[in-house]
Amino acid sequence: MAVGVIKIDRVSLKKAGGFMGINAMLKGLTVTGRHFFKNLFGWIVGKPQVFTVMFPEQDIAKPPSFRGMPVLVQMDSGKERCVACGLCEWACPVDCIHIEPGETEDAIERYPKVFDIDMGRCMYCGLCEEACPEEAIVMSSRIEIAAFTRAGTIWHKTDLLTPVDELPRRLDYVRRGYQR
Amino acid sequence: MADDPKNGSAAEQDALDLDFETMELKVGPSHPATHGTVRIQLKLDGERIVWSEVEVGYLHRGFEKECESGLYYQAFPYTDRLNYVSPMINNVGYALAVEKLFGVEVPPRCQYLRTIASEVSRMSDHFTCLGACALELGAFTAFLYGVEARELVWDIHDEMCGARVTCNYVRIGGISADVGPEFKAFVDEKLAQIAKLRKDFEDLLLSNPIFIERMENTGLLPKEQLIALGVTGPLLRAAGVPYDVRRAQPYLVYDKIDWDVPIGERGDNMDRFLIRINELNQSTRIIQQCVEQLPDGPVDLNDPHVRLAGKGRVYNKMEELIAQFKLVTEGPKPPVGEVYQAVEGGNGELGFYVVSDGSGSPYKLRARSPSFSNTAALTPMIQGQMLADVIPTFDMINMIGGECDR
Amino acid sequence: MAEEQKPAEAAEAPAPSGPASPILKRLVDGFGDKILSTHEFRGDATAIVDRGALIDVCKLLRDDPELAFDFLMDVTAVDYIGRVPRFEVVYHFYSLAKNHRVRIKVPLEEGDPKIPSVASLWPSADWLERETWDMYGVKFEGHPNLKRIYLYEEFEGHPLRKDYPKEKRQPLIGPGAVHKIPENDDLTI
Ligand code: SF4
Ligand code: SF4
Numbered sequence: 078m079a080v081g082v083i084k085i086d087r088v089s090l091k092k093a094g095g096f097m098g099i100n101a102m103l104k105g106l107t108v109t110g111r112h113f114f115k116n117l118f119g120w121i122v123g124k125p126q127v128f129t130v131m132f133p134e135q136d137i138a139k140p141p142s143f144r145g146m147p148v149l150v151q152m153d154s155g156k157e158r159c160v161a162c163g164l165c166e167w168a169c170p171v172d173c174i175h176i177e178p179g180e181t182e183d184a185i186e187r188y189p190k191v192f193d194i195d196m197g198r199c200m201y202c203g204l205c206e207e208a209c210p211e212e213a214i215v216m217s218s219r220i221e222i223a224a225f226t227r228a229g230t231i232w233h234k235t236d237l238l239t240p241v242d243e244l245p246r247r248l249d250y251v252r253r254g255y256q257r
Numbered sequence: 258m259a260d261d262p263k264n265g266s267a268a269e270q271d272a273l274d275l276d277f278e279t280m281e282l283k284v285g286p287s288h289p290a291t292h293g294t295v296r297i298q299l300k301l302d303g304e305r306i307v308w309s310e311v312e313v314g315y316l317h318r319g320f321e322k323e324c325e326s327g328l329y330y331q332a333f334p335y336t337d338r339l340n341y342v343s344p345m346i347n348n349v350g351y352a353l354a355v356e357k358l359f360g361v362e363v364p365p366r367c368q369y370l371r372t373i374a375s376e377v378s379r380m381s382d383h384f385t386c387l388g389a390c391a392l393e394l395g396a397f398t399a400f401l402y403g404v405e406a407r408e409l410v411w412d413i414h415d416e417m418c419g420a421r422v423t424c425n426y427v428r429i430g431g432i433s434a435d436v437g438p439e440f441k442a443f444v445d446e447k448l449a450q451i452a453k454l455r456k457d458f459e460d461l462l463l464s465n466p467i468f469i470e471r472m473e474n475t476g477l478l479p480k481e482q483l484i485a486l487g488v489t490g491p492l493l494r495a496a497g498v499p500y501d502v503r504r505a506q507p508y509l510v511y512d513k514i515d516w517d518v519p520i521g522e523r524g525d526n527m528d529r530f531l532i533r534i535n536e537l538n539q540s541t542r543i544i545q546q547c548v549e550q551l552p553d554g555p556v557d558l559n560d561p562h563v564r565l566a567g568k569g570r571v572y573n574k575m576e577e578l579i580a581q582f583k584l585v586t587e588g589p590k591p592p593v594g595e596v597y598q599a600v601e602g603g604n605g606e607l608g609f610y611v612v613s614d615g616s617g618s619p620y621k622l623r624a625r626s627p628s629f630s631n632t633a634a635l636t637p638m639i640q641g642q643m644l645a646d647v648i649p650t651f652d653m654i655n656m657i658g659g660e661c662d663r
Numbered sequence: 664m665a666e667e668q669k670p671a672e673a674a675e676a677p678a679p680s681g682p683a684s685p686i687l688k689r690l691v692d693g694f695g696d697k698i699l700s701t702h703e704f705r706g707d708a709t710a711i712v713d714r715g716a717l718i719d720v721c722k723l724l725r726d727d728p729e730l731a732f733d734f735l736m737d738v739t740a741v742d743y744i745g746r747v748p749r750f751e752v753v754y755h756f757y758s759l760a761k762n763h764r765v766r767i768k769v770p771l772e773e774g775d776p777k778i779p780s781v782a783s784l785w786p787s788a789d790w791l792e793r794e795t796w797d798m799y800g801v802k803f804e805g806h807p808n809l810k811r812i813y814l815y816e817e818f819e820g821h822p823l824r825k826d827y828p829k830e831k832r833q834p835l836i837g838p839g840a841v842h843k844i845p846e847n848d849d850l851t852i
Contacts, residue, residue, distance in 0.1 A: 080507075081517040082499045085531045098466035105465065108457045109398055128405050142419035142434060164585045170331040202334040202425045203433065208585045210571050210578055216419065251568065253435065314813035319829075321798075322822060326829050357705050484733050484759065487787030498759070505762050594704040597755055597766060599736075608755065612741055625737040625755065633790040662813060 141250040144203050144216040146196060150248075151238040158213035161189040165205035165214050173198040174205060194237060196222040197230035206251070215247050279307055282644075286315045290648050292389045293656045295632070297647065304643045309636050313629075316658035324622040328588030329355055330429060332622060337423045339624055340660040342385045343378035343603040345414070347624075347660075348427035353508060354598035354609035355429045358591040359563055365510075367432055367556040372509045373444075373547045374417060374426055375600070376540040380451070381410045382603030382655075383533045383540075390530065390652035391462055394471055399461045406454040409447050416443055429589055430564035431557030441548045448541055455537060463534075472527040476638045476650030480524060486637070487630040490605025491532045492654065496524030502601040514546050529653040563589050588617025595621075602627050604655050628654075628661035684708040686730060686765050693723055699770070709766040714778055717769055721781050724756055724765070732756035732765065735785035738792055740799040744825040749773035752801055754781075771801065780806035798823035 119126030130137055139145075150158045161178035179190035205214050217239060224230045241248070285296040294315040300308040320339065324332040336351045337344040349371050356363065363371075388403025411421040418426035418433055426433055462468050478486075480496035493500055501518045503511040519535035521528030558564045561580035570577040593615045599608040605627030612621035631654045638650050687701040690710050697716035702709050712720050724732040734757040741751045750771040757764050769778055780803035782788040792803040793812040800821035803809055810816065820827050 080504045080512070080515075083517045083519050083535075085519050085521055085528065085535055087521075087527060087531055098464070101464040101466060104460050108460050112457075128408065140416050140419070142416060144419035162582075164582065167586050168331070170327055170334055200334055200423060201420065202423070203419065204331065204334070204425070207433065207565065208581075210568075210581050212568060212572075250434070253437070317813040319822060322827075322829055360705060482786075485786050487735055487785070487791075489734075500759055595709070595766075596705050596707055597737075597764070606736065606757075608737060610737065610739065610753065610755065621741045623737070623739045629790065629794075630787055633787065 139218050141246045143218050144201050145218045145220045146201065146216070146222065146232075147194060147199065147203075147205055147214050147237075148217045148219070148239040148244070149192060149234065149237040150213050150215060150244065151240045153241065156183075157188065157192075157234070157238055158211055159189050159192065159209075160185060160187045160211055160213070161192075162187075162210065164208040164210060168204045168208035170202065170204065171198050171200060189234065192234040192237060193231050195231050197224075197227065212248070212251065215244055215251060217244060217247065284647070286312075290393055291651055292393070293658045293661075295656055295658065295661075297635070297651070299644070299647070301644060304645070306639050306642055306644060306647070309639055311632055311635050313632060313656075313658075314662050316662040318663070320624065320663040321622055325619055328617050329591075329619060330588060332619065333427065334423065334425045336624075337425055338659050339626065339663065340382065340603055340607070340628070340657045341422060342657060343382035344422060344424045345374040345378035345418075345426055346382075346600060346602050346607065348424060349375050349509070350598060350600040350602070350607050350609050351622075352427040352429055353600065354596055354611045355589075355591060356563075357596045357598050358594060358611055358613055359429075359589070360592075361430060361558060361560065361563060363431060363558055364555050365552045366435075366554045368509045369547050369551050370417070370432055370436065370556060371427060372511065372514075373544050374424075374432075375509070376543045376547075377410055377413050377417075378424075379603050380537055380540045381407050381414070383537050384410060386603075386652070386655040387458070387530065387533055390649065391458075391468075393648050393652055394468060396462060396465075396468065399458055402454050402458045402461070406451045406458070409451050409454070413444060413447055416440065428557075428564060430560060435556045441551070444544065444548050448544065452541065455534075459534065463531075469527065471645070472525070472530055472649055474523070474525050474527075475642060475646040476526045476529075476653060477524060478634065478638050482637065483524070483634065486634045488605070488634045490602070490627050490631070491529055491536065492524075492631055492634070493605070494519065495521035495528035495532045497522050502599050502606050506599065508598075508600060510547070511543075513550075514543050516543050516546075526649045526653045590615060590617050597625075599625075602660075604628050604631055604657070604660075607660075624660075624663060626660040626663065628657045632656045632661055686763060689727070689729060690720065690723070694720060707764070707766055709768060711768045711770065714769050714771065717767075718779050718781070718784075720767065721754075721784050724767075725784055729761075730758065730765075731760045732758045734759060735781065735787050735791070736764075738781075738788055738795055740795050740801050740823075742799060742823065742825045747772070750776050750799065750801060752778055752795065776800060777802045777804055779804050780809075782806050797821070800824065 115126050152158055161176055163176055166174045166176050173195040175191065175193040176189050177191035179188055180186050181188055201216065203216050206216050222230055279300040279302050282299045282301055283296060284299065285291055286294045296312040298310045298312065299306055320335055324335055332351060333348055336347040339347045384403045384407040388400040391403065392400035414424055415421050417436060418424045480498050483493050483496055489500065497520050499518045499520050504518050516539045519532050519539065521532055561584070565581055565584055566577040571581050591613045593613055595612040597608055597610045599606050606625065607627055608625035610623040610625065611619050614620040635651060635654055639647050684703055687708050687710055691698050691701065694716055697713045699711040699713055724730050735754065736757050737755040739753050741753060743749060743751065748770040752769045752771060754767040755764065756767065771778060778801060780788065780792055782792060789807065790812060792806055793809060795801050796803060796809055797811040797813055798821055811818065818833060
């Protein structure tokens with residue numbers, strides 16, 4: 078295949094403007110007019126054509142790959158899947174995860190006593206999800222983190238736990254790369 | 258003045274003296290007529306610039322220090338924030354540099370996807386630059402079309418990696434996730450919408466006499482001087498030098514694809530604008546060919562020292578689990594050595610110089626950013642020009658604070 | 664993969680029979696023992712040059728029609744703390760006509776980090792050298808305007824040196840400014 082070199086053409090552009098730019102003016106009016114009437118008509122028939130959405134009443138469609146806030150997966154038993162191995166804590170570039178491991182009598186005996194994520198620092202990079210060997214932390218599509226205090230942006234384990242059936246899209250997406 | 262009994266000629270003489278007094282004007286760091294945080298100090302003789310100095314550093318965050326204190330894979334989110342309107346190119350450049358250090362090459366499907374990612378990012382960069390230029394020259398509507406097109410470009414980002422700006426897509430030895438089977442249809446649809454908006458954008462601006470007057474013959478610099486100043490990218494190509502890293506030293510699959518390097522002849526702002534418009538066209542061509550030819554196969558390197566194994570294997574196999582622990586906690590460990598890898602960024606040659614001491618974090622990670630060298634050329638470009646020419650010239654330099662100041 | 668390549672390099676390094684790359688050969692022929700050593704790792708030609716010969720080497724790089732390095736792409740430094748000599752200034756050159764690259768490194772002693780400026784040969788060195796001065800404290804002698812580029816003049820120390828702690832904070836606008844960082848500054852919560 079070939080990579081060529083081409084010269085750009087700018088002579089014709091100048092001519093295209095016409096006398097005193099009259100052509101350019103008409104062209105511009107056509108373009109903006111078309112957009113205006115398209116939007117207006119869309120509004121009249123109730124199918125808005127405008128590009129923007131009215132957040133937060135409306136939201137854009139998020140693809141399954143969307144990386145929102147990291148959350149903990151809650152199994153059907155109500156327990157978290159996390160075994161407090163600490164890999165996500167290591168992988169996080171900004172050190173915003175804090176884990177204190179504990180032990181129980183269950184079959185999986187390690188669990189996180191404390192699992193905090195400072196959402197004010199988190200940059201939604203997804204490295205924790207990638208590092209986790211248990212599929213216990215995944216990126217959800219939640220994006221609202223506003224809080225009134227600095228401490229309010231720290232999410233504790235109870236806030237982070239999300240039932241597994243609320244995350245099927247993301248889990249399916251993660252599982253796509255299973256056997257690579 | 259009234260009680261000063263001077264004759265006419267002396268008053269005229271005084272007026273002339275006044276003329277020779279220059280005015281100092283400071284533009285920025287945050288100024289409505291510029292985008293990017295930079296301060297331009299000017300000395301003006303009337304409308305003419307007699308002296309100027311550019312001050313950068315308002316966005317300095319210690320990129321290199323931050324990367325040197327983390328592991329290799331932890332630097333990816335930081336590279337996103339170099340040139341934040343073309344994040345994927347930075348990802349790709351850094352990954353290629355570390356892979357060069359390792360001496361490995363990723364599978365073909367990954368190379369194609371990385372090429373698509375780079376070109377998508379380049380489109381985003383050019384749309385932002387062109388739109389912002391139009392905005393600052395008074396064409397607000399054109400800016401909106403440019404930004405709308407950029408949103409569509411970012412939809413492709415979103416589909417590939419899950420984020421619109423902070424992509425963190427590429428990994429050492431692979432990419433974060435493969436694309437699904439619907440990807441080709443999705444990209445084709447978005448590209449068609451983008452092409453329509455680009456047509457509107459061009460219709461609004463390219464034959465407009467006011468716009469042409471402001472762009473033509475401003476910011477001129479002969480190509481010898483541009484080369485001496487280390488200017489690369491669209492600025493250099495506009496002056497007629499067909500230097501493009503993708504063509505001169507092909508990486509990824511750029512040598513397997515049909516595309517052209519557009520060059521200008523005069524090297525003024527109009528040429529630069531048209532080069533960028535044309536490169537949007539070339540990027541579209543590259544993306545279309547890449548999705549067409551996208552081969553099947555794995556996207557990640559099957560090497561436990563470089564790339565994490567798939568989750569399915571980590572859950573079920575002991576070795577993979579141990580490798581996962583080792584790779585995450587210690588980081589990939591390239592052999593001792595140093596490499597320089599250049600890629601073509603949105604604004605020119607983006608180079609990564611990585612020094613490894615054999616440990617899991619880079620001993621030295623340096624980004625040669627095109628914006629930095631290009632911004633240094635602003636002073637000679639506006640020397641002796643009119644004040645109003647600063648705006649289009651600065652727009653076409655497309656100084657991105659994150660990349661220039663690191 | 665990584666393991667396979669290591670022994671190969673170990674075998675390559677001590678062989679002083681002369682570099683393979685024509686660029687390095689040209690340099691070694693022209694300057695003899697002023698070129699302290701050369702190596703080619705992953706195809707990147709590198710020459711380590713004595714400080715005294717830097718300007719002459721650069722002139723040759725730029726003016727020799729065989730080399731024709733018209734681009735000075737990058738200037739930076741590396742701080743090998745604990746090693747003697749401690750600093751290394753690194754130049755990356757590119758030639759448009761020949762489409763090749765070379766890396767020149769100049770070792771500098773810790774107590775005497777001074778090096779002649781190449782800004783008169785390539786104007787692009789102007790800002791790049793200012794940046795290196797700002798970040799590493801390497802003085803470029805003969806530079807037209809050597810002052811800090813990113814940080815402010817009152818900033819103490821050079822942040823990219825390895826002995827500058829990452830967590831260290833300094834007032835944001837120089838001493839005497841009204842804005843002071845409190846002693847027990849805990850921004851994590
Ligand atoms: S998404 Fe990134 S920044 Fe946020 S907790 Fe996970 S690793 Fe840390
Ligand atoms: S990596 Fe997964 S299992 Fe380990 S502590 Fe983090 S969330 Fe829990």
